[in-house]
Amino acid sequence: MPTALAIAAFSPSVLLDVATTVRAADLRDWDIRTVPATSSPQVFGDLADGAVDAALTSPDNVLLYAGPADNPLGRMLDLVVPVTVDRGLDLSLWARPGLGALVDLDAPVLAVDVTASGYALAAFALLAQRGWTRDRLNVVSLGATPKRRAALIAGACDLTILNAGNELLAHAQGATRIASVDELGPYLGSVLCRSAHLDGERAGGVAAVGQALTATASEILAGEHDDLVTASAQRLLGLAPALADAYLTVLRSPAAGLVGDGRADPAAVRTLVDLRGASDLRRGVDVLSAAGIH
Template identity: 50%
Template sequence: MDGSALLTVRLGTFTPSVVLEVARRSGRLAAAGVEVEEQAVASSPAQFEALENGDIDLAVTSPDNVLLYAGFDENPRGHRLPLTITAALDRGLGLSLWTRPGIELGEARTLGVDVPVSGFALAARALLSRHGVDPDALEAVSLGSTPRRREALAAGECDVTILGSGNELRAHEDGCRRAASVAELGDYLGAVTCRLSTAAMPAADAVAAVLVETGTEIADGRHVDLVLDAAKRLLG
């Protein structure tokens, strides 16, 4: 398709998406008639505010966040949002609980979270409980998106947090220690795409479908060179 005819979809993500970059460079996005403007969001409240205000068209987020904002008035927006999940993307991409350098999990006193009611915070609390640590005994520190939490953990601004999407690899390089994995919780749906359900959005739905297709190809062992190059460039 002629590049001038591509429809632009604004995608809000916490961590730069390797799958999106592979989809772009492999030509899958263009073949679907779309291009993506990826926008980093600082936190889940910021992400859903951007969705509600029309600043982004599609979000990659935790399914628990969608349930919170769509199902309960007691969320950071203060009211329910008309949301729909358009695709299930992954099983967590390495999502795991990490401690800062030099301490064991049982020594943790502060839990770094996006916000206390976010989906990842719920997963972190479940893993803490599973490993004998009372999550209510830890002070929850709101630090925002996953890359920011990884930086804070390495700097000692929190004792434990939950990381994934390649950020856990950087944490390992920083000397942090993995304490638990969401795989221990059974089948775990890590990330989904969602959008407002108030109007048809075929371009946004096309992007979601491309992300699923590209992710499946990567899982099948395709695009290895593209994946490695994208991960190195986007995640450092």
């Protein structure tokens, strides 16, 4: 019987879905289960406690939880990043339907995962470039990206940062793009991460998943698996066929799409470090820098 392997994810992963299909033989020893993530403290607490085996998460979370002990868990974690996955998948700042000029608002409500997350820091930076410093914002923590998109469309917040197909759905539902993360420099959007203390068998399973993700990403970038990708985007993300085609274009974007070799671009890591602005991130940088070289 295959061994269960739990992978936390903030949004359903089309890449993981396609990889488990095209590399079923390589992953036959593993029953890979995706666990919906509600927040980064929950995910990294679960990684540390062994409630999940790995997570598809922002590399900024690696900087945060592998580094300073003033993170939301109050402790440094020993983490491993087998591979990097994507460059943000069109991570961008969006305004709710019907919102006029930001200048007309007193204190716009910005929804984030948690205020210490990398996506929140990117949102703060993009708004600061437009004159909206953090003290002028009403920041609320609403959890994972799909939940924040729903809140934006419902008018429960004025602004949020979206990616991974959620931005396509938001646009189709009347939201307005305000800015894109590529304004901040090269970016790294998600990585596969596990605890360094995961037992050897399960660590081997996570490594196998990482290899499958990288190999499949390389093939998608080379023009393969179009039908599998678009079908998965329709099923997992609820995208109409035209939006699923747009999602495939995002996956193949040199600036925002998939990482074909699993390695971390040093310039993208530098962008993350600059956004976080802390002085004691070397431990997390070392973890990210080792991605894809084992």
